[in-house]
Amino acid sequence: MVTTTSRRAVYEQKRKRRSIAVATVSSLIVVTAIVLLVPRMPRWDRVRQSFFNGERFRDSFPRLLDAFILDVKIFAWSAPLILILAMMIAMARNSRSPALFPVRALTIAYTDIMRGVPIILWIYLIGFGVPGLGLDRPWNSPLLWGSVALVLTYASYVAEVFRAGIESVHESQRAAARSLGLSNWQTMRFVVIPQAVRRVVPPLMNDLVSLQKDVALVSLIGPIEILRQAGIDKAKFANFTPYIGAAVIFLCITIPLTRTTDYMMERERRRTTGTRVR
């Protein structure tokens, strides 16, 4: 027994050393190739001047950061509304009462239509269309209707995530709850929904990361958030570096969020399926 474990340990260690060596060498080759080859491209100097200009970066960065606060605000008020609306749609779609057939049909039509058209189109249609009805301030603000467009479209995506979660809860859980005398609604509220939500947290996080980026689309109908501010700076100095600045700011938010999501998915996978097959 002792010899088998140690034999295994020696083998595992050798394997590990080998894979680290392979990974290091291959990474080095790729990085060296990029560092050596890209500057040899004929117009590299021009690109570096207009995209990676240190002075322009330092100059525009504080303005971009200021503008990014608006992105964060749009995200902060849209996200909770999306979650609430999406849960309502998912539950309506999952209802079993025959009387609620029209509601079910309506939610199916809603998710199909909202998901079937690019988000940017909804932002144009709702963001320009509704204020065009001649509403008075503050009800004609593109910021308001751009956010509404985001909420309506994202709710349809997130509703599908919730629906998948609800359907993943085994029928026997409902049977147990009903056999205890719980009503249909109580079964949903106390037994099905809590389990469903727990299971869909990782895909939900994915959608929230996408939302954080798609908030920038609202800039297309007017509000000066980070993307629009970068565009203004670009036009003023005829230099693309502000876009790089904006990208850096987005990455500072999205990378930690994405890593957290992956970590949670991995944890969920380990919890539910045990060990990974090699």
Add this chain to the structure above:
Amino acid sequence: MTTKISLQAVSKSYGAHIVLHGVTLDIEEGSVVTLIGPSGSGKSTLLRCINLLEPIDDGEIYLDGEDISVPGLDANPVRRRIGMVFQNFNLFPHMSVMENIILSPTRTLGVPKATARLKAMELLERFALADKADSYPDQLSGGQQQRVAIVRALAIEPEVLLLDEITSSLDPELVGEVLDVVRELKASGMTLILATHEMGFARDTSDVVCVLDGGHIIEQGPPSQVFTAPKSERAQQFLQSIINSGRL
């Protein structure tokens, strides 16, 4: 003796597949009725029909002389009088043992939380589970989970308890602790209807044994008669196969 539950020509089918063929059965108050028979013979479906989890196609089911199979009847008050325990426990994994037990009393019967907890603790103590009150289902062994599921069903103080193959997914060495609980329930005078493959237990504990086959009750009577002198040929075959496999 009064009749607690009465099944009159109960029929149930899934599409073209007929699961119950006009089953008629009277269950006396305080008796233990065991349903045995090969897999797919309709035992579980019969229990699910009594609990109104499955609507029946034809026939009637009476509880204390009252027809509970009327289409459109509110099933929830009936289910609070008829508890059910399942083969796979079906505990709610996101709730602790205590939360599992008090969910229905607090939400459906309006029992105050403190009272429900007190009563739940009494039940847990009675079944030697008091130290598990704050555990979560996946921290318990199969036998413990099934005993918790029984406690959860008892917490709504049902008049009848339906036990659907409650030992079938347990490791052999854990079957005993669950069957002990059933014996105690019998001693306390509760009306029990159980579907089981534990033939020795069925013989020793039941008042009435029913052999089901293809949706029919093909043999019915006290265990002494059903196990030793079955009348129908099919029941003889079934019991012979059980004896041959060493399970009786």
